Amino acid sequence: MNEGGVKVGERVLDLFAGVRLTPTQRRIAHCLVEHAGKAAYLSAAEVADLAGVSQPSVTRFAIALGYEGYPALRRVLRELGGGDAGPGAEQNAMQAAVAAEAEHLGRLRDQLERLDDVRRAADLLISSRPLPVLGLRSAGPLAGYFGYFAGKVHPDVRVLDSGGTSLLDRLDQARTAGAGAMLALVLPRYPRESLDALREARAMGYAVVAITDSAVSPAAEHCDVVLPAAVGTRLVFDLHTGPMAMAMVLLQAMCDADPEPVQQKLEAFEATAARRNIFQA
Template identity: 30%
Template sequence: MIDESKRDLINQIQKKFPKLSKGQKLIAQYIIENYDKAAFMTASKLANKVGVSESTVVRFANALGFEGYPQLQKGLEEIIKTKLTTVQRVEMASEYSNEGAILKKVLKSDMDNIRTTLEKIDYDVFQQVIDKICSAEKIYIVGLRSSTALADYFGFYLNLILDNVKIVSYGISNIFEQMLRISERDLVIGIGFPRYSIQTVDALTYAKEQGATIVGITDSLLSPLASIADYPLTAKSNMASFVDSLVAPLSLINALIVAVGMREKDEITEYFNKLEGIWEKYNVYERKNQS
């Protein structure tokens, strides 16, 4: 986790600027003016762009208190996630030479996101979230904007296992009206990734004020959802151009669904047997050809 002093790297760089060397000042100036591009450059590429040596880039990172350039780059990525406009994200795609390059870049990025999520997931928190899901009187799932699909998916499968799940979404009633009866016996699962929905943050804040337990599924412990959550779970969601990568978050949600399902295995086996009969009777799914 990036410490508090590095929450805003732009301000950090500006404060250090007078004490930097001539070459380091060139790097600082470029990052301040082009943070959206610099965050995705290697040390070598940044050095060539600015006209300094790669070692100067490394020393610049050290001057800001980082062990090396990769740590500076990660810190910058965390900061710019919420600042990039959709237009800037589209411009990031200009580096893709053709459709084949896009396919490889996006799939590789998604694989890296899942790998990083697996390496950094807090297994104790994961276990505690399962406990809370299984013991809550009522479960509210809040995911708006691009996270709506994740919330709907999570809610759909949890509703097949449990009978106390409510998906909070846009509709005739606003999100606060849908959460009006929330209490300290309830669990609220907030899902949000950059650019974070203000309404999701407000909904979690309201639920916290009512004494409910909060789970945050988000991209970083620096996320506004994580700061509200009693139990934050992070999944990496580095974007590929203007599209948010939700592959790792969906994989994390899948893991939660399966884990809860295994806790309720006996009950859901009977439930699914009944559902299969209903599905077959009313032709919900296509039937296999019978000889």
């Protein structure tokens, strides 16, 4: 998808924000985002063929978004695909990438006007003993970042940032030890091993919270709570500013959900850090 197509895709993605979609509907949504440049000029039957679903599914998808049918949705898609003249046209590629991240954060800010999902996720995670945090491949550093800070307020955080045959063993061990919920960070290109781990975690009885790039991510199908945060795609490698911000928002909500024990742990850490002279004054 070229730069103009990315902008249109981002606008299309906004149509699905806050809407709980079925797996079939997520396939349609993903198809419309991926083919944003031409989807607005296709019939319902052509979209269905492109997404690998039935034509009635496309109609039901449009109705689920609040439109009378697919033609009404298609008119909106065409409007979203209009020209985008603005100051961004004068920016170089690096500036445009950073500007797009600022737009992502702006949408995340608006999304956080309603905190129901964030608070529900926080309640699940702060009470889980232990707390597994899954992040493979590109999500590994973000899992480690979250785990580092979460370990200051939670008694037993287990970062799962490597795959292989032992990954499910570690999920089993955490579950046996009493874990009731897990956090999964699943970012494009959506490692199969991450998605398989989510399926297995649900089968084990975990409540699964996911931070992923959109509400129509493949990870969303296997989760109890999805916290979407867009990923920047303007550079050779993705920018994860949005998911990192969402991770820290979630951690703040976890602290707010159980403030007294959190404060005690923070004070104990500060006392230990001072005694051991860990940080430069």
